[in-house]
Amino acid sequence: MPAASALRTQIENLLEGRFPSALSPLPRTIREVASTGIDEADILLEGGLPLGAISEITGPVSSGRASLALSFLARRTAENRVCAWVDANDALDPESAAASGVNLRHLLWVRCQDAAQASRKEVRQQLRLERKPWTRLDQALRSTDLLLQAAGFAAIVLDLGHTVPQDGNRIPLATWFRFRQAADRTSCSLVVLGQASYAQSSAAVALECSPLRTETAGATVMRGFTYKLQRARQRFPPLSSITRKPPSSTWSAIPAWEREKHA
DSSP: OOHHHHHHHHHHHHHTTTOTTTTSOOOOOOOOEEOOSOHHHHHHHTSSEETTSEEEEEOSTTSSHHHHHHHHHHHHHHTTOOEEEEETTSOOOHHHHHHTTOOGGGEEEEEOOOGGGSOHHHHHHHHHTTSOOOOHHHHHHHHHHHHHHHTOOSEEEEEETTSOHHHHTTSOHHHHHHHHHHHHHHTOEEEEEESSOOSGGGEEEEEEEEEEEEEEETTTEEEEEEEEEEEEEESSOOTTOOSOOOSEEEEEEOOHHHHHHHO
16 A cells, blocks of 8 residues: 555544544535526536526627526526626617516616716716726626625626726726625626636636527528537536536527517
C-alpha cells in the first residue's frame, strides 16, 4: 500500500469515533429548477434554470437568448408569479413578450434611459448631489439590486444584450457576488443576457446561444428560426441526474407574428 494511502487510512481510523465525517466527501448540492418552456433546453439543463441562482445566457444579436428568457418568464408568469425585466437599453418589445406567452400583468418592465433623455429635474437633482447622472448600465445594476432586495420576484431578467462587452466586463465581481447572495436568499432566478459572460464564477449556469438557420416562405417572409444552445457551465446539477447529458442542443422558434396568426 502506498505511503499516502496508508497514512489516510490511519487518520480515518483515528478520527472515526470522534469525527465520523471528517474526511468524507460532502454531498452534492441539490438545487430546485424551473422549466424554460422549451423541451430541448430543459433536457440540456436537466430540468430547467435553477431557482435562487444566477443563469447567464450569452450570444450575439438574434441568437435566441431573448426568446429563451421570454419563454422562461412565460412559464413563471403563467403560475401567477411576479417577474421583472430590467432593460438596460430599452430593447424589449412588449408585444413580442405577450405573443411569447408572458402575462404582462405579472411583469415589471424597468426601462433605463440615457442622461440626455432624463428630465431636467432629475439632472438637477443629480448635480445637486455632486455626482454625474447615472448611465444606463448603472441604472440597470442599481435597479436589479433593489429588486433582488425586495424579495418579491420569482425571476428577474437583467438584459445587457446590447451593452458592449467592454462596459459589461467592468462590472465588479463584488456586484455579481452580492447578486448571487441575494438571489439565493430570496429564491429568485436571476437571468443575465449579454454578448459575453460577465458574472463569471457567480453564475450557476452559463449557456451560449448561436443562430443556425432561418426558415423562409418565399423571398421575404420568415417562418421560423433554429438556434444552437450550448451549456458552458452548470455548477449544481440535479441529484437525479445519472447519465451525462449532451453539452449542446438545438431548438426552433416561431416569430411572434406567426404565433399570433396560428392562435
